[in-house]
Amino acid sequence: MTPFARRVTTLGVLGAVLGGGLVGCGHPVPGPAPASGPPSASGTAAHAPDRSADSPAPPAAPEKPAVLAPGPGGRTPVFERGPQRAAKVVALSFDADMTADEGPRAAAGEHFDNPELIALLRRLKVPATVFMTGRWAEEYPDQARSIGTDPLFEIGNHSYSHYAFTTPCYGLPTVEKDAVRDEVRRAFGAIRETGARNVVPYFRFPGGCYDDDTLRALGPEKVTAVQWDVVSGDAFATDADAVAEQVLDGVRSGSLVVMHCTRSAAPVTADAVRQVVPELRKRGYRFVKVSELMAG
Numbered sequence: 001m002t003p004f005a006r007r008v009t010t011l012g013v014l015g016a017v018l019g020g021g022l023v024g025c026g027h028p029v030p031g032p033a034p035a036s037g038p039p040s041a042s043g044t045a046a047h048a049p050d051r052s053a054d055s056p057a058p059p060a061a062p063e064k065p066a067v068l069a070p071g072p073g074g075r076t077p078v079f080e081r082g083p084q085r086a087a088k089v090v091a092l093s094f095d096a097d098m099t100a101d102e103g104p105r106a107a108a109g110e111h112f113d114n115p116e117l118i119a120l121l122r123r124l125k126v127p128a129t130v131f132m133t134g135r136w137a138e139e140y141p142d143q144a145r146s147i148g149t150d151p152l153f154e155i156g157n158h159s160y161s162h163y164a165f166t167t168p169c170y171g172l173p174t175v176e177k178d179a180v181r182d183e184v185r186r187a188f189g190a191i192r193e194t195g196a197r198n199v200v201p202y203f204r205f206p207g208g209c210y211d212d213d214t215l216r217a218l219g220p221e222k223v224t225a226v227q228w229d230v231v232s233g234d235a236f237a238t239d240a241d242a243v244a245e246q247v248l249d250g251v252r253s254g255s256l257v258v259m260h261c262t263r264s265a266a267p268v269t270a271d272a273v274r275q276v277v278p279e280l281r282k283r284g285y286r287f288v289k290v291s292e293l294m295a296g
Contacts, residue, residue: 065154065200065201065202065291065294065295066291066292066294066295066296067201067222067223067224067294068224068294070219070222071215073216073219074216074219074220075212075215075216075219076203076214076215076216076218076219076221076223076224076225077224077225078210078215078224078225078226078227079202079224079225079226079227079256079290079294080227080228080229080256081228081229081254081255081256081293082253082254082255082256082293082294082296083254083296084252084253084254085253085254086253087253087286088253088283088284088285088286089253089254089285089286089287089288089292089293090251090253090254090255090256090257090280090285090286090287090288091128091129091255091256091257091287091288091289091290091292091293092121092126092128092129092257092259092273092276092287093128093129093130093131093156093204093226093228093256093257093258093259093290094117094128094129094130094131094259094260094261094269095130095131095158095204095258095259095260095261095262096112096113096130096131096132096133096136096158096260096261096262097112097133097136097158097162097206097260097261097262097265098112098133098135098136098139098162098262099133099135099161099162099163099172099173100135100160100161100162100163101173102135103135103139105264106139110264111262111263111264112136112139112140112262112263112264112265113136113139113140113143113261113262113263114260114261114262114263114266114269114270115143116263116270117261117269117270117273118143118146118147118153118261120270120273120274121152121153121273122150122152124273124277125152126152126273126277126287127152127153127287127288127289127292128152128153128287128289129153129154129155129156129200129202129226129289129290129291130147130153130154130155130156130261131155131156131157131158131202131204131226132144132147132155132156132157132158132187132191133158133159133160133161133162133187133206134159134160134161134186134187134188134189134190134191135160135161135162135190136158137187137190137191137193137194137196138190141193141194141195142194144191144194144196145194145195145196147196148191148194148195148196148197148198148199149195149196149197149198150198151198153198153289154198154199154200154289154290154291155191155196155198155199155200156199156200156202156203156204156226156290157184157187157188157191157199157202157203157204157223158187158203158204158206159175159183159184159187159203159205159206160182160183160184160186160187160190161173161175161183162206163175163183163206164206164207164209165180165183165205165206165209165210165214166209166210166211166213166214167209169206169207169209170207170209172206172207172209177213177217180214180217180218181217181218181220181221184203184218184221184223185221200290200291201222201223201224202223202224202225202226202290202291203218203221203223203224203225203226204225204226204227205225205227208227208228210225224294226256226290227256227258228256228257228258229250229252229255229256230247230250230251230255230256230257230258231246231250231258232246232247232257232258232259232260232269232272233246234259234260234266234268234269234272235260235265235266236265236266237266237267237268238267238268239268240268240271240272240274240275241272241275243268243269243272244272244275244276244279247259247272247276248275248276248279248280251280251285253285254293256290256293259272259273
């Protein structure tokens with residue numbers, strides 16, 4: 001590992017043992033450092049947004065989402081949180097994880113989607129950013145299109161395969177060094193193929209694992225890497241109260257929370273969100289998408 005190596009540090013053993021698509025996703029990141037399977041026909045039908053006629057219009061997707069300037073030598077810039085200002089804002093992000101080799105598990109009935117969570121965000125009118133793997137978009141094209149055409153949401157790139165971009169990374173298979181750019185391109189292609197329009201030039205590393213070589217290799221793709229400063233702990237969790245408490249304890253103005261949109265490996269996320277949203281609103285917070293948080 002180079003001096004610039006950056007990776008998640010807790011719950012790795014649990015993730016590796018369970019072997020789910022969320023291995024390593026959304027666990028704490030250390031302090032500042034310098035920096036395929038064929039499509040399946042099992043997509044779930046999209047649900048119409050649940051809003052009353054007199055509900056306020058959701059925020060529109062920006063025509064040109066904010067991005068960060070490239071780092072030294074053209075390296076991919078990394079965004080972890082917004083500025084901490086008097087105005088209380090927070091962004092919720094959800095990783096829609098599915099690895100390239102999990103098609104048979106989906107065909108056998110395992111659910112890597114979470115339509116209940118998306119419906120809940122709509123009912124609560126909470127803007128959110130969904131970081132989606134290309135394989136997830138192929139498995140659930142109707143849901144990907146529904147999310148990506150609703151101005152309440154925006155879709156970021158979480159790689160095609162959900163394989164690690166550097167190693168070690170919680171036992172995830174590793175992308176070949178000469179294939180990292182193709183992972184990003186292929187994911188964007190799969191997401192847009194569904195008809196999703198609100199697609200932003202943001203990329204989240206599988207497992208949050210990256211190093212300086214990876215940032216340099218991805219530079220030509222002109223994406224902004226998006227990490228987080230608040231870990232929800234929802235991956236593999238069974239106690240919604242504990243997840244909600246962890247989020248509420250960690251949020252500060254400008255925070256970026258990582259959660260998951262995958263029923264099989266994050267089954268209590270929707271229940272936690274039901275607690276988090278009203279409590280943060282009571283504390284004076286406004287929910288924004290990552291693009292608005294990045295714009296400052």
